[in-house]
Amino acid sequence: MAAGRLDPAESAAGHHNPWLIACVVALATFMEILDTTIANVALRYISGGLAVGPDEASWVVTTYLVANAITLVASSFMAKRYGRKAFFLWSIGLFTVSSVLCGFAWSLEALLVFRVMQGLGGGGMAPLAQSILADSFPKEKRGQAFALYGIAIVVAPAIGPTLGGWISDNLSWHWCFLINGPIGVFALALMYALLQDPRHAVEERKRLKREGVRFDVVGFLLVATFLGSLEVCLDEGQRKDWFGSNLIVTFAVLTVVSFVAMIPWLLTRKNPAVDLRLLGKQQYACCFCIMMATGAILISTTGFIPQLVQDSYGYTATLAGLVLLPGGIVTVISTVANGRLSSLIQPKWLIVAGATMMMIGMYDLTRLYGDSTYWFFATARIYMGIGIPLMFLSVTTASYEGLDASQTDQASALINVARNVGGSMGVSLAQNMLAYRSQFHNSRLVESIDPVRPAYQETLRQATQYFSQHGYAGPDAQSQAVAWIGSQLSAQVGYWAYIDVFWCLSIVAATAIPLALILKKVSLGGSAAAH
Structure with a gap:
């Protein structure tokens, strides 16, 4: 050899x-x-x-x-x-x-x-x-x-x-x-x-x-039913008026029944599909929750930022993708740097730093306004690019602390499940929140647009005058002015709804900090591969 x-x-x-x-x-x-x-x-x-x-x-x-x-x-x-x-x-x-x-x-x-x-x-x-x-x-x-x-x-x-x-x-x-x-x-x-x-x-x-x-077929089917039914409820709930829909009620019942049934089943099997006993360990449970929060922020923003710049700022799909590219480059650099830091600094402190950077990125996006530029969005993603590797790699390292060698395969699989499930829930909840807050802000703004108010009449007069000067006859100019006011209202509603979503995600990032602070110290110098 x-x-x-x-x-x-x-x-x-x-x-x-x-x-x-x-x-x-x-x-x-x-x-x-x-x-x-x-x-x-x-x-x-x-x-x-x-x-x-x-x-x-x-x-x-x-x-x-x-x-x-x-x-x-x-x-x-x-x-x-x-x-x-x-x-x-x-x-x-x-x-x-x-x-x-x-x-x-x-x-x-x-x-x-x-x-x-x-x-x-x-x-x-x-x-x-x-x-x-x-x-x-x-x-x-x-x-x-x-x-x-x-x-x-x-x-x-x-x-x-x-x-x-x-x-x-x-x-x-x-x-x-x-x-x-x-x-x-x-x-x-x-x-x-x-x-x-x-x-x-x-x-x-x-x-x-x-x-x-x-293979624990029953346990696997219970887990699959729980995750699948929960996702249907989250994806379809807003559109179907939640529990006013028989579909949502049916899948909500499936979610609860499968969840209640899978816990005793998985805890009493010799070779369960999912080793839930891992979640009974404080260290691993905290890492699981942190990874869910990280996946929720990462995957939801990867979809929402391109959606926002395409819908509200007229970006092409290529340019929308390029908005995320600087953050991606920073992620690669941060991953390399984190490989060195992980041998010197405890994972809990790297997670705190990573969660703080992600929180800053989300907070930065709450300053959204109509004239926001390419670098406004790219900079927020750069903050995330610094924080993401600190979170992912450090959580993986910390999650193995105190586990037996026989538990590492299940631990690795569950941490990856946390990332995916957190990401899926993050996308669904953010999409639901965007729709709900859009309705909320729209109703509030419509209430403030009273045709008898002097402010509205002055805005309508100026807009009508503008369209008259650009080739529209009297009635047509006023119709264009009314349509323009409506489009401005819709744009403002969209901005405020997205701002609410980013506020929510910044709070999600903040929840990782107290969870990280209660993690135990680990032996430094090891390495963990993570997907």
């Missing part, structure tokens, strides 16, 4: 160069993470192309995240029981096929079904990628391999919105999904040719089969 190489029988790369495996794993991971952000900027095109509202188009993001989280729950057991290579190939194959189907979707319903399939495929790729890298390299080289993997997971969300915007403007939104086709086939072929299950993984699979260990 060559120096610095693992025994081929114990390596996921076998006799092949492990860096080939690392590159393919990074490519597959890059493709999967890219799809969590590439569609955000294209939502306006998707909304127009499928003739649905912006709130309905946002389901394209939330359904993917929920399906992704559901698969994460099962990924560890499925890889051990049926083989890491087989499950990874299945995941890439399903993700690739469903991506192409998304590109050819003929309706919103079809697109959502294919996005669920895509999320189910993508959810199994991230945790397996980390295990494959760990089993392909000796300990002294794993840091370099995870560095390559780390580049993929921070660059993908950084360029996703810009790439999605350019594709939408110059090709069509369908290509945001179709580009995964050739990349997925390429990755699938290489993984089939290069990847193998290490000897210890084969022996573990045989042991599980010999002992008759089975």
Whole structure:
């Protein structure tokens, strides 16, 4: 055996160069993470192309995240029981096929079904990628391999919105999904040719089969029902008048029943689909909540900022994506810096710093007004770009403190579930709040526009005079003036509603600070890979 190489029988790369495996794993991971952000900027095109509202188009993001989280729950057991290579190939194959189907979707319903399939495929790729890298390299080289993997997971969300915007403007939104086709086939072929299950993984699979260990199907279905039903309630509640709708009542009952049933079931199983006992540990429970808050802010703003600048400021999809690019670049730099800081500073203090930067970014956006410039939005995203890696990487490190080695797979999966579920809930709640506050501000402003008021009459007179000077006859000029006043009212309503959403998100960021302060100290100098 060559120096610095693992025994081929114990390596996921076998006799092949492990860096080939690392590159393919990074490519597959890059493709999967890219799809969590590439569609955000294209939502306006998707909304127009499928003739649905912006709130309905946002389901394209939330359904993917929920399906992704559901698969994460099962990924560890499925890889051990049926083989890491087989499950990874299945995941890439399903993700690739469903991506192409998304590109050819003929309706919103079809697109959502294919996005669920895509999320189910993508959810199994991230945790397996980390295990494959760990089993392909000796300990002294794993840091370099995870560095390559780390580049993929921070660059993908950084360029996703810009790439999605350019594709939408110059090709069509369908290509945001179709580009995964050739990349997925390429990755699938290489993984089939290069990847193998290490000897210890084969022996573990045989042991599980010999002992008759089975997947907790009931627990998995209860978790899936809970997450899926909750998301339907959050996505559809505002549009269906909440509990005035039989649909919402039905799914609310499903949410409560599945939640109540899954707790005793999961706590009493020997091999539960989700180890809820982890959430009984203060350290891990705090990290779980912090990760949910982080996912809610990151993913909701990745969709809301492009939506805001396109709807209210006339930005193209490409320019809307470019608004997020400076923050993405700063995220990459901050990730590298955090790698050094994590060996010197306790995670709790890095989380406090990260939450503070994210809170500043959200607060900065509450100063929104009609003449806000490109750099107004980009600067707020830069603050987030500094804070996001401090939150993500430090939460992952802190979450392992006090856990047994046998719990690390479940802990990693649950932290990723927290990020996805938090992101999905963040998008839904922000969208609901935007709609509710728009109605609220609209009713208040309409009350203040009284035709007999001198201020209104003066504004109408000046606007009518303006349109008269620009070619409109008497009645037409007044009609244009009234329409202009209405458009100004609508614009102001939109600004105030978005400001309320950003205030809410700044409060969410602030809640992470007291949670971080009660975290225990951890041994510094370790490393944690996180997706």
